[in-house]
Amino acid sequence: MAKSGGGNDGSVPTLPSRPRRIAETSAVALGLRLLAVGPLLILLLLVAVVGLLTPNFLKPINISNILAQTAVIAIVAIGQHLVILTRGIDLSVGANLALATVVGALAYRVTDSAALVMLAMLASGAAVGAVNGLVYVFGRLPHPFIITLATLSIARGVALEVAIGHTTMRGMPAEIAALGGGNLWGIPNSFFVVCAVVAIALIMVRAMVWGRWIYAVGGKPEAAVQMGIPVKWVLVSVYVISGVCAGVGAIVLAGRTEAGSPLYGNLLELDTIAAVIIGGASFLGGRGHIGHALVGAVMIGIIRNALNLLNVDAFFQMIAIGLIIVLAVEADVLRNHLEAKVRVLQAGRAP
């Protein structure tokens, strides 16, 4: 949490006894501040460079394209971000999304109601998330890696099974197709879906007690127990929310393609984890905000788009994203190092 929550800083009194700052203190503070805005700076730099290299990049139609292509990663990355905040990981999101699109396509064979089809996709996503959370917590697993790896495999298998040999199941209600593929004044509707998910997530994380608990559980799980936080239920809820995000992503993707497919969402878990980390959230949990997930998702979208425009080999996209991940993780290490330095400087201050 780089910036403290709530937007109420004005009411906090400045505390007395602030001695002269040593030069070193401000240097370290500057470093920390740079690290905090680093991902955003890299994103802006990326936009500037690609904009100069390829004139088509900044055209409205291309920007609209990027937004549409980034929507699914962004939505699912928000769920992934919440999981990572609690020191967890959700490897099942891609398979979960695929299963949800298949469930949606099957539902559409039974009902014409767009609302029911959407509900089916959300419920499918939430159900996989609930399995993840419940087995992880009440199965007393040491880490969510294994269970979400298992549900990755199971959800993909179930999706292939119930799709009965089809790789695509065509047909989606018109409203869902509009949500995923339509646009308003040139802005893709999926962009508005992202905005809605961001708004709801922000309210839950910033304004509600639940959000504070997520940070506490990620910050120090033992202390969260000692402070009386229902840690187990916080963990379960986070995986359910991640599953719901996969369900929303399924609605957008199924809408855009007007189909469900057991093959959708391939490697989406890696894209979303990468988005969260290169956006600047800490892989160690407890640190980061939704802006990080969004910045990271857009960065991935832009790298893909730009390298396509530049006709660069697809392999290079993977290399580029990999390099940025290394950079982001090192930035996290550097941040911890600088913070330790601040602590030492604090202890040396005059009383």
Next chain:
Amino acid sequence: MSPAAASPVLAVRDADKRFGAVHALKGVSLEAFRGEVLALLGDNGAGKSTLVKCISGVHGLDGGEVLLDGERTALHSPAAARRAGIETVYQDLALFDNLTPAQNFYCGREIAGPRWLPRGLRFLNARAMDREAAAVIERLKVSLPRFDAPVALMSGGQRQAIAVARATVFARKVVILDEPTAALGLRESRKVLDLIAQLKAEGNAVILITHNMEHVVELADRAVVLRQGRKVGELRPSRDNQRQLVSMIVGAEV
């Protein structure tokens, strides 16, 4: 000093605790009174932390009982103990590095509403929490570099002060501090000792675990000594009986 005829706010009777083959507490009894600092002394492994954890709901007792204001109280969990008015400053502080001091203060007991919603779904009243926390910090004269920065950026002494200050916000009966100055320098220790004196002045029963005899003589009204899970002595610490206290702790003859 200690209220002579008052009844104890906390009483432990014949506390017994085993960890497998280790018999960590063997029938320990003690009493704590409001407005009094009780030092809990003993060598490493004597059972001090275990006793404290049994009082603060981390461990359950195998035998014996805990009475609060004369009533037998079941403390199944840290949350239950906190609700009963027992605050603990654990040896590892139990602070969240990623949260600000105010967020740390209220973590798990957020000021939030509306009340008809389940606790987790209530909306935070961040303004009230910041205001209250700032008031406490000021009242206790703790100096922090920034009030809106995460605790990760604060020194050992500042963190300790935050943990102690958090206990003072919610303490209604008993405050337990497990080696609160062990990791601190002289100046930072001083600050924490002042906070402990203030906790006492505010009418709490304070239980202080420490290895520093100077601190004991300065602050404690009574001292209880544990050795190998047994209570081996109880006295009023002073400069004159400091040596006697030390030999009780290590188990040598005076």
